[in-house]
Amino acid sequence: MRDSENPVDTYRGILQILKSFQVLIVLVALTGLAILVTNGLINGDWGRLSGGWNNLTVFLSESLPPDWSVTEPRSYPVCEEDIGFFCSIAFIGMMETIKIAFAATVFGFIGAILLSSLAARNLSPTWLSILVRILLSAMRSLPSLIWAILFVIVIGFGPLSGILAMTFYTIGYLGKLQYEAIEGMESAPLEASRATGLSHPEIFTNVVIPQTSNHLLSQMMFMFEYNVRHGTVIGIVGAGGIGYFINNYLNFLMYDKVFALLIIIFVVVVIIDLLSMAVRSFVNEQGDVRRPSWLTVLLPAKHAAEIHHGSAVKDESE
Amino acid sequence: MNQTLLELQGLEVGYSEPLIHDINLSIQSGEVIAIVGPSGIGKTTLLRTIAGLVRPLDGSIKINVEKRGGLGYIPQKLGLVRHASVEHNIALGAISSSKSMEKLSQIRTASIAVFVFSILGTFFQTPLSGVLILLSGLIILASTVLSQWTLHQEKQTTVWDSMKAVKLTEKRYEPVRRLSGGQQRRVATARTLAQSPSLIVADEFLSELDDTNVDIVIEAMMQLIKSGSSLVMVEHNIRRAQKLANKIWTVEDGKLHEEVIKDA
Numbered sequence: 001m002r003d004s005e006n007p008v009d010t011y012r013g014i015l016q017i018l019k020s021f022q023v024l025i026v027l028v029a030l031t032g033l034a035i036l037v038t039n040g041l042i043n044g045d046w047g048r049l050s051g052g053w054n055n056l057t058v059f060l061s062e063s064l065p066p067d068w069s070v071t072e073p074r075s076y077p078v079c080e081e082d083i084g085f086f087c088s089i090a091f092i093g094m095m096e097t098i099k100i101a102f103a104a105t106v107f108g109f110i111g112a113i114l115l116s117s118l119a120a121r122n123l124s125p126t127w128l129s130i131l132v133r134i135l136l137s138a139m140r141s142l143p144s145l146i147w148a149i150l151f152v153i154v155i156g157f158g159p160l161s162g163i164l165a166m167t168f169y170t171i172g173y174l175g176k177l178q179y180e181a182i183e184g185m186e187s188a189p190l191e192a193s194r195a196t197g198l199s200h201p202e203i204f205t206n207v208v209i210p211q212t213s214n215h216l217l218s219q220m221m222f223m224f225e226y227n228v229r230h231g232t233v234i235g236i237v238g239a240g241g242i243g244y245f246i247n248n249y250l251n252f253l254m255y256d257k258v259f260a261l262l263i264i265i266f267v268v269v270v271i272i273d274l275l276s277m278a279v280r281s282f283v284n285e286q287g288d289v290r291r292p293s294w295l296t297v298l299l300p301a302k303h304a305a306e307i308h309h310g311s312a313v314k315d316e317s318e
Numbered sequence: 319m320n321q322t323l324l325e326l327q328g329l330e331v332g333y334s335e336p337l338i339h340d341i342n343l344s345i346q347s348g349e350v351i352a353i354v355g356p357s358g359i360g361k362t363t364l365l366r367t368i369a370g371l372v373r374p375l376d377g378s379i380k381i382n383v384e385k386r387g388g389l390g391y392i393p394q395k396l397g398l399v400r401h402a403s404v405e406h407n408i409a410l411g412a413i414s415s416s417k418s419m420e421k422l423s424q425i426r427t428a429s430i431a432v433f434v435f436s437i438l439g440t441f442f443q444t445p446l447s448g449v450l451i452l453l454s455g456l457i458i459l460a461s462t463v464l465s466q467w468t469l470h471q472e473k474q475t476t477v478w479d480s481m482k483a484v485k486l487t488e489k490r491y492e493p494v495r496r497l498s499g500g501q502q503r504r505v506a507t508a509r510t511l512a513q514s515p516s517l518i519v520a521d522e523f524l525s526e527l528d529d530t531n532v533d534i535v536i537e538a539m540m541q542l543i544k545s546g547s548s549l550v551m552v553e554h555n556i557r558r559a560q561k562l563a564n565k566i567w568t569v570e571d572g573k574l575h576e577e578v579i580k581d582a
Contacts, residue, residue, distance in 0.1 A: 192397030195369040196414040196513060197386035199423050201430070206410055210402040 059255065066260035070245075090264050093235075093242030098268070100162040100241055101227035107163070108170025109220050115171065116178035117204045122190060123182065124200075133179075139172030144227075148234035162234050162241060166227050174223050181215035182208055221276030225269055232265060320346040322382060323517050323548050324368065329377035331360060331367045336375050338364055341574045343567070347516065350543060351550045352559035355569035361552045362394060362521055364574075368550065369519050383516040387415040390515035392523045394552075396506040400495040404486055405477060407494055407505050411513030412476045422465040429457040480511035483538040500531040507535045511542060518542065520551040524558065536562065 018025070042048070070090045073079040079087035118124050119132040142150075147165035155161055189211055193203050209216065235243015242261060249257045322344050329341035337360025345351060353361045366372040368379060369391045383389055390411070391397070398407050436450035481487050484504035489497060494505060503523060510518055518539070524532055543549060553559040559566055566577045 186395070188393045188395040188397035189399050190397075191366075191369070191371050192391050192393055192509075193410060193414075195371060195389055195391035195519070196411070196515070197384075197388070198410070198414050199427065201427055202413060202423055206406070206413065207399055210399045210406065213401055 062253075063255040063259040065256065066263060067254070067256035068260050070257050070260050071264075089245050090242075090261060093245045093261070094264055094268060096159060097228060097231035097235065097241035097243070100159050100166065101224055101231050103163045104166030104170055104227050105220060105224040107167040108174055108223065111167070111171040112174035112178055113209075113216070115175045116182060117200075117208070119175060119179040120182040120208075122185075122187065123204065123208065129179075132175075136172050136175040136179075139168050140176060141172075142169070144169040144230050145233050145237065148237050152237055159241070162231065165234055166230065170223055170227065173226075174219060177219045177223075178212075178216060181212050181219065184215075185211050217279055218276060221272065221279060225272040225276070228268060228272065229265065320348065323347055324382070324550075325380040326368075327378045327380070329367070329379060330375040331364050331372070332375055333363070333372070337572065338569055338574055339376075339572055341377065343574065343576055345517070345548050345550065347546045347548055348543060349548045349565060350563045351548070351565050351567055352553045352563035353550065353567045353569065354553060354556060354559055359569045360572075361569055364569075365391075365519050365521050365550065365552060381517065387513055388516050390510040390513050390518045392506050392510060392518070392520040394521040396502055396523075398494045398502060398505055398509075401493055403491050403493055404481070404489050404497070404505050404508075405491065408477045408480050408508045408512050411480070411509040411511070415476075415513045415515070422461045422468065426458055426461040426465070429454045429461065433458060476512045476514075480508040480538075483511055483541065484508045484534055500527050503527055504531065504535060504538075507538050511538055514542065514545075514547070516547055518547060518549045518551075520549065522552050522554065524551075525554065532558075 039046075071085055071088045073081075073084040073087035074089060074092075081087050085091055115132050115136060119129050119136060121129045124132075144165050147168050148161060151161035151164045155164070185208065189207050190203065193207050198206070231241040232243040232246055235241035235245075236247040242265065246258055246261055249255075249261070324345040326341045326343050330336045330339040331341070332338070341364075353364065355361055363372060367374050368381075369389060370381075371391075381389065399410070432450060432454035436448075436454060478487070481490060484507050486501065486504055486508060489501065494502060497505065503526070506523065510520075524535060527535065539549065551563075553562075560579060564578065564580055566579060568575045568577065
């Protein structure tokens with residue numbers, strides 16, 4: 001009798017086949033569930049999607065081409081810079097957003113790193129970790145927009161409200177990412193240092209921070225990027241930045257100018273992402289691998305090889 | 319005169335189920351103990367229990383070494399900070415053995431607590447909170463600068479000597495992740511040398527090493543043993559265990575048997 005005719009083996013065979021498709025099955029099931037939930041929320045009125053296409057066409061026709069006059073100097077106050085772009089709405093708004101995001105990310109990072117060392121369960125006792133987690137959850141449960149409204153009420157319009165709002169949200173959000181990264185670190189370095197009798201702050205500064213630096217840096221850069229993007233939103237409620245100008249243009253239905261500002265925000269976000277990649281290469285294995293640089297793409301093959309391999313190729317050719 | 323560094327009385331080790339029970343043994347200064355036995359029998363759990371990382375299921379452990387820096391632990395996975403330099407990893411051993419670093423660390427922790435409470439105090443408009451913030455902030459800064467300076471001094475002597483003992487001075491600033499497996503084991507050994515503990519607990523620290531690296535690591539470790547430290551290690555190579563150790567602890571059927579090979 002062949003093994004496959006054995007009913008037990010057939011059952012196992014079916015299970016094996018199902019197991020090999022388990023990711024696909026789970027994805028299909030989740031997608032189905034999501035569609036059902038959406039259907040419930042919109043009361044089965046999927047017809048609204050067809051009307052949406054026409055609205056999108058109207059919006060795009062009013063937005064395109066983008067109006068790049070936002071990169072030209074403002075008529076008032078008079079521009080005293082040699083390059084007019086430095087007096088433009090795009091530059092002034094973006095710089096203010098970047099400054100708000102930078103200050104909030106730095107203050108938030110300091111607060112988050114102190115709290116995450118207390119929230120991580122592999123570093124602190126359970127009671128303390130739960131208390132700090134509740135505090136971080138409370139700070140995170142209000143989006144930066146609501147924090148901004150609160151601070152605008154408390155201390156008035158302007159960038160200071162923006163900085164404080166983003167700092168609070170950054171502590172809550174970054175704190176969670178950081179304690180999860182710390183809890184995910186290898187236990188051996190912690191155990192080795194704990195057994196030798198190092199104190200909590202010594203373990204944190206000398207073992208945890210260097211060991212998780214890749215994650216911490218990437219999260220900080222992500223948070224900076226996030227704060228730059230959200231700087232546009234909190235500007236709408238008067239907390240400073242490029243969002244203030246976007247809100248003004250939206251009120252006057254000047255979608256082409258809004259579109260130009262959105263493109264500028266997109267470019268800044270991409271630059272931050274590239275910067276993050278470069279910074280993290282100092283603390284991960286990526287930096288150890290010497291890979292061709294995109295800078296040499298335009299160079300002739302011989303010169304590119306010289307840059308990649310140093311003088312070794314040169315010596316051989318000689 | 320030999321001093322009892324470790325005393326195990328009626329010890330039972332394991333996680334939920336006991337793996338080794340009724341251990342009644344002791345370790346004197348200058349002794350080298352090799353624990354042998356098949357895999358999965360509880361050797362690592364015993365070492366982790368001695369190192370204070372796992373609670374014993376029953377019995378007691380008396381460790382007669384200083385709480386800070388008295389015990390050195392080399393885990394199976396070495397426990398190195400992969401993204402930090404060779405020097406930084408070895409300095410971790412020096413930090414735990416430094417008395418001044420311990421005091422500075424305590425001062426800094428106390429100042430951070432005062433700093434945090436003072437900031438909270440400003441919300442409740444407590445008088446003096448501003449002065450306390452300034453003072454504690456200055457103390458944090460001063461103790462950090464001082465501890466960095468102390469660490470720098472330690473690096474000049476202890477860390478450099480330990481690095482030299484395992485022949486890694488050329489790799490001083492290299493991140494550990496870039497080193498070979500053998501070199502990483504030498505870094506872990508140097509970290510223990512810099513710590514200079516009374517009791518060393520090492521889990522398979524000679525495995526995966528070629529003959530040259532084994533010689534370097536053993537020679538470095540023997541310097542510590544000669545100065546009165548004791549070594550408890552898990553070792554799979556019976557011949558090497560018999561050559562190095564004074565006593566061999568064999569795990570068999572959940573019991574630990576001691577065999578004396580030679581005097582310490």
